Amino acid sequence: MEHTYAVIMAGGGGTRLWPLSRRNRPKQLLPLIGEETLFQSTVTRLEGFLPPERILVVTVAEQAAEMRVQAPQIPAENYIIEPAPRGTASVVGLAAAILHKRDEQAVMAVLPSDHFIRNRDLFHYLLTAAEGVARQDYLVTLGITPTFPSTAYGYIQQGAALIGDYKYPCYAVVRFKEKPDDRTAQAMLRTGDHSWNSGMFIWKTESILAEMRRQMPDLTAVLDQITAVVDTPRLESVIKELWFDLKNETIDYGVMEKAERVAILPAGGLGWSDVGAWDSLFEVLLPDMSGNVVTNGHHLALETHNTLVYGLPGTERLVVTIGVDDMVVVDANDVLLVCKADQAQKVKNVVEHLRKHRQEIYL
């Protein structure tokens, strides 16, 4: 596997975990689950699968310094700075172009920096299996077998099983689907052939660059110019010069939905979560007998069930709950959030409201 690389995508914010995640304290840099930050876990999760020299991190300038502190094992030249966010298609393209110049046989695993995976052994096993499929010129997605009809995730429908000697069942992809409404989510769960789109991909740099050349000529033109200066002192300035003209595009919409050889490994048992909002963070924390989770702080509970009490590290406040069910209570010092767990997605509406009313101190 000496030609296998990981590309960690780490530019985003995560407004749905507000008031914990803030502009200058994005989700992936926070220790949301255990001692490590989500970014650190994404790096250490690769231990035993890849050496840190083969991990690339694509991020924005504001976050790079903190990331270097959090993951000093990754060589400095492996941090690639995106001058401005232009969507996951350009991130993937940039990483693919750089890797391909350095190693024409490269296979890259694209990994979000802010997801959680409990089962590291299975994760390594699936990456190895996916790598085998990718070597057959497939663009491979890691799907997550759904456990409930979520409306917060995109879905991928699988078709026929791939013929070949693979280490895990894998299938051709029929289509990608955007976040569904309630009914559609329930219908897809019943069919048994839909997976959640985890945003994790494995492919040869050669395969993804070829698909981009076919579907995204503008991006490819930029990537060609960048390729010419990879590992020269001009790289950074060339990226800066070309980046702002790029169209904002996701890898799903820009490439995957119309790509030709797309495969999926529908995985269960990973203990995966995108930690996208308070309800999904709640799911991966380990509750007590009453279904409650308490982090960082004192909690006194009377008649309290299925409730997350999330204190910022360092808050010393005593939180008392009486007669509280299915709630999320977040104490972020300057902000207190009390939210029904099944309405956690609405936190982003609050952030939008604050932005609109220019309440910058809370953003």
Next chain:
Amino acid sequence: MEHTYAVIMAGGGGTRLWPLSRRNRPKQLLPLIGEETLFQSTVTRLEGFLPPERILVVTVAEQAAEMRVQAPQIPAENYIIEPAPRGTASVVGLAAAILHKRDEQAVMAVLPSDHFIRNRDLFHYLLTAAEGVARQDYLVTLGITPTFPSTAYGYIQQGAALIGDYKYPCYAVVRFKEKPDDRTAQAMLRTGDHSWNSGMFIWKTESILAEMRRQMPDLTAVLDQITAVVDTPRLESVIKELWFDLKNETIDYGVMEKAERVAILPAGGLGWSDVGAWDSLFEVLLPDMSGNVVTNGHHLALETHNTLVYGLPGTERLVVTIGVDDMVVVDANDVLLVCKADQAQKVKNVVEHLRKHRQEIYL
């Protein structure tokens, strides 16, 4: 009405309003409703009915200094210090003895310091009516016409209407009843002849001292010794000397339940609350269209109904609620309480727990 006095009983704590009320910050000294503290409102509510010179305050040493600051219009000699809490019977007896020595024709209105009454005109009217009944040698209680089957109040059952020229319908008392269970409370509400025991009484000092002489000889023996030194420099030391031997007794149990001439004025429309717990405080605050009440602070509400967000004066925290119904959220800086409104009585269990576990900083 020159022989009419008010006696404000102000020694208690109020653990059910924790974490707002604390050992050194008892309920009556807090501005729970509007700008005035409950104690200040109890004093100013008497304006136009009594001059401040005819208001006595019975309290404990730890609270007296703060009360003098909050109500400077009351003469210093009208503050009577109870060396230690010995129940409302001794408080009433002590005030009655002192008043009776100063004015043998005195009628005293006994008023808790920590209740709320919205309708001051009606309150004055009822006190005047009750004073007329008390002049006929009745021990008069102000009842509150129940509006729901509360299990948090004691009840008083009324009997026959009193014959006489009174300014408000008044009745003989059949019996006093302790806080009931749910079923009993509902049954009493249906009968239409039960009132909540407000803890407000009006009587001649002569009448109450006579009943005490009949039912509480030990207390009377102490009161006789105190009477001998009223308005001498020895008063304070004599009270101190005798007080600790007194039995702890309430006026209800010690006197009223077996007293001979007891009358009740069952009052509605006072806008009365004992502000005994968070749910009853909530009742007297004025809600917005969604039934929410917010004090002192910023609040952003999505899908939030019938919820009280109570911030300590001076807390600048932003409180965000999403999908929250019928809750009480209290932000007291070092403690955060989230409580279903109908379980507000359980706050006292939390205080007991903290006391048992010696978590003094939160008490």
